[in-house]
Structures are given as C-alpha cells and as structure tokens.
Amino acid sequence: MSTPSSTPGSARADGSSSSVRIGALVPLTPPGWVEAGRHLLAGLELAVREANDGGGIDGRPLELVVRDTAADPRRAAAAVRELAGLGVAALAGEYHSVVARAAAAEADALGLPYLCSSAVLDALTDGPTDRVARLAPAQSHGWRTYADFLLAAGHRRIAVAAQPGVYWASGTRVLRDRLAPRGGTVIPLDMGALTPAGVCDALVDEGATALLLLVGHPEPAVPLVRAVRRDGRLAGILVGAPAGQPEFAGWATSLGADGAAVPFLRYLPERFGPLGARVETALRERLGEAPSFVAFEGHDTVTVLADVLRAHGTDRADLAKAWPHVDVEGTRGRIRFSRTPGIGVWQWAWPPVQVVDRDPAAPGRFRVLHTEPARTRYQ
Incomplete structure (x- = not known):
C-alpha cells in the first residue's frame, strides 16, 4: 500500500523525524486513474522542493509521505490511519471523489487536518467539519x-x-x-x-x-x-x-x-500570472509533457499547507483552526477559504473554471x- 516518502527527512536517535511531515494520498496504480495521480504527485513534490529551498518550516525540512490509494476507499482510510500514526501534521491530495470522501471521514474522526486537492463531490463529508478544506470546485459549481x-x-x-x-x-x-x-x-x-x-x-x-x-x-x-x-x-x-x-x-x-x-x-485561468507561468515550466520539465490542471492543484495544496504550517505551527488542532485565515497566492489565483452553502468543508470559492x-x-x-x-x- 505504501510508496517511499518523496522528500525524506533526517531521523533523531529516538526514531522520530526532524522533518515536518505531510501525508499525501495519490492514485498511483490501477484501477486508480494513474495519469491523474502522476500529475498530482508531480505538483505536490515540486511545491515541497520549493518550500525546502525557501528554508522549510522554520528551518525544518518539509517531507511528503506518499501512500497509493489505487482508487480504493478502504485502502485510503487505512492509509489515513497509518499516516496519522506516523505523526504527519496534515493530509493532502487525492483525485477520486469517492476515495477522498472516505479519507475525509477518517481524517475528521482522527482530528487530522486534510486539504483535499482534486475531488469535487459536493458531499465530501457527511456534515460540517473544521478539519477538512478543499481546493477543487464543488461538482455542483x-x-x-x-x-x-x-x-x-x-x-x-x-x-x-x-x-x-x-x-x-x-x-x-x-x-x-x-x-x-x-x-x-x-x-x-x-x-x-x-x-x-x-x-x-x-x-x-x-x-x-x-x-x-x-x-x-x-x-x-x-x-x-x-x-x-x-x-x-x-x-x-x-x-x-x-x-x-x-x-x-x-x-x-x-x-x-x-x-x-x-x-x-478544466480548472485553469485563461492566462497564468508570473507564479503560474514559472510553475508550469517546472512541471513540464518534471513530467516530460504539458501539466494538467491536476498538477497545479497538487502544487497549490502544498503551497497552502506550507504557509499554514509556518504561520500556525504543527499542532493539528491549531492547523484545523487556520483555514479561515488562509490568504495565499496560488498558481491559479488568490486562495482563501470560506463556508459555502451546501458544502460541509472549508472551500476555495472558486478556482477558475473553463470548458x-x-x-x-x-x-x-x-x-x-x-x-x-x-x-x-x-x-
């Protein structure tokens, strides 16, 4: 079920990591949509590298601990439990809506903050929660x-x-x-x-x-x-x-x-600003092809989490309270979260939408x- 961490941190003598860990859920094997997973992971990894190039989280490296969901809700829920036990500060990722819904329920139950990257199902959770936020637009929108x-x-x-x-x-x-x-x-x-x-x-x-x-x-x-x-x-x-x-x-x-x-x-702007254009070039080099909107969702996810971790620390309860205070420049616009009618999670309302x-x-x-x-x- 697991894949290696993409940016490993050093370990202390007591076995704990000196890095700040983010758990990442990504579909990397069938029946998951592997192409989407590859693009999502590329965006997540690029933003982690950029965060570490900028000094990490108060001098500590940011580490991505990746788990393959294979589009299986039960596998995703098990991965959330494992990642929580490994001490990740927050959870990121996932493309498939039904899988993300299972992950959100488990994260909420465990008190683990979760920023969902790409899943759009309106009912990402059964009811309102402060622990889960989402970058992708709701399906209804x-x-x-x-x-x-x-x-x-x-x-x-x-x-x-x-x-x-x-x-x-x-x-x-x-x-x-x-x-x-x-x-x-x-x-x-x-x-x-x-x-x-x-x-x-x-x-x-x-x-x-x-x-x-x-x-x-x-x-x-x-x-x-x-x-x-x-x-x-x-x-x-x-x-x-x-x-x-x-x-x-x-x-x-x-x-x-x-x-x-x-x-x-597709959830991209008509034209990128300087940040989006720079990230597009870096993602193209990393993927060997044009990056999809999913890759930008991955990059924006870690950009938001890194900003929140710097401002609010690594305590999970403090992070869960931080969503309404987010104000971050992403690749596709300014990212802020709000409560949206009919949506139980903190929602970016809205990313750009194109046909x-x-x-x-x-x-x-x-x-x-x-x-x-x-x-x-x-x-």
Whole structure:
C-alpha cells in the first residue's frame, strides 16, 4: 500500500523525524486513474522542493509521505490511519471523489487536518467539519458551468451515458437541475445495460444532439467514442466529457483524432500570472509533457499547507483552526477559504473554471470554449 516518502527527512536517535511531515494520498496504480495521480504527485513534490529551498518550516525540512490509494476507499482510510500514526501534521491530495470522501471521514474522526486537492463531490463529508478544506470546485459549481456551455451552444436534448456510482449520479443530478428550468432535457443511458452500438441506436431514437460520457477511461469511454464517431447517423452529435477524461495524454494516445472536439471541464485561468507561468515550466520539465490542471492543484495544496504550517505551527488542532485565515497566492489565483452553502468543508470559492476541448486540427493543443463569469468565481 505504501510508496517511499518523496522528500525524506533526517531521523533523531529516538526514531522520530526532524522533518515536518505531510501525508499525501495519490492514485498511483490501477484501477486508480494513474495519469491523474502522476500529475498530482508531480505538483505536490515540486511545491515541497520549493518550500525546502525557501528554508522549510522554520528551518525544518518539509517531507511528503506518499501512500497509493489505487482508487480504493478502504485502502485510503487505512492509509489515513497509518499516516496519522506516523505523526504527519496534515493530509493532502487525492483525485477520486469517492476515495477522498472516505479519507475525509477518517481524517475528521482522527482530528487530522486534510486539504483535499482534486475531488469535487459536493458531499465530501457527511456534515460540517473544521478539519477538512478543499481546493477543487464543488461538482455542483463546475458542472453547472458545463450545463451553461451546452445551452449556449444550442443543445436541449442531452443524453448521459453513465455508469453506476455516487459521483456519476451526482453529476447527472446537477446537469438535470441546471438544464430542466432552461428547456433542456437529460436522457439517461444505462451503461450497465447498453453496448456502444446500443448507445448509438438510443441516441438516434431519442433525437439527442449531445452525448455526455459519465464513464471511466479507458473502458468504456474509448470504445464508446469510437462507436459514435463511426456511426454515420450521428455525424453532427456533440460528444462531451465533463469529468475531464480528455485532459490527459492517454486520451489522445488511445483515440487520436476521434478524441478531439470532446469538451471537458478544466480548472485553469485563461492566462497564468508570473507564479503560474514559472510553475508550469517546472512541471513540464518534471513530467516530460504539458501539466494538467491536476498538477497545479497538487502544487497549490502544498503551497497552502506550507504557509499554514509556518504561520500556525504543527499542532493539528491549531492547523484545523487556520483555514479561515488562509490568504495565499496560488498558481491559479488568490486562495482563501470560506463556508459555502451546501458544502460541509472549508472551500476555495472558486478556482477558475473553463470548458475546453482538443483542437481537431492539432489534438495536442487545447481550445477554450467557455469560461464562467468572473463574478461567480471569487466571493
């Protein structure tokens, strides 16, 4: 279950570490989304290195203790218990929403402060807690922006090919609630019962103008996209993936030109400031490819935690009280946490939200199709 610490600190004679430890939860093996995990870890590690280059935490090195969740909630909960026993000051990371929810529950029960990097499920915890904060926008916020994009593009009959699961069900509900009052219709297609060919037939029968992929990658997303692209009856249909599957290079590798023009949500600004541009260059060197928004979420996570640790010390109870006092320049804007209606954790409201796709003329290049109004982002 464990992987080596990415930045080990020295040990004292009594076995304790002289470093300040942050526990990191990352999906690094299947069935976790390994590409997302690799980008998340790259961002976390880069920010740890930068913090240590700047003197660490009051002269003590910052150490990242990494555990692989493999997208398994039980494995994540066990990792949280282990990390708490190892004396980490705080917990960071995780990409998968259902896994992050299990980690948040365990961290809350143990009194361990947790800054969630990437998971968007609104109900990250069962109720309000002071111990958990989140950088990623809530699903209801980001997916409403995606629904607005669909409406602005003229789509009113929208099919949703969904697998079972809390995250996918929540996304479907957000889309329906946003679209229905504005004349849109959500047509559910059960991927537990339909083959890709069956989905194509249903799209024709229902007169859908858009198909949203609320499914895992590469299966069944890749064969489903191929089937739709090759069906002459569906030449004009929009294929979309609000959960962000096309963000990563594996999507383009698997689908080539078929994977272009599939709009997805991305949490990046239209233009980076000096900090974001510098971090983008460093992440590109570290990853050997363009960094995804997940890598920036990882970097911002450690940037916030390092600032909190310097200002409030390493006592867990003191750290848990620090979220409302955070005011940190991140790669994607100024980060402050607040209480947001319907969200039980301290929330950055909000990171920038874009709807983006891969350019058919050059699938390695992204096109920004829609951005949320700035007034909805920073409150």
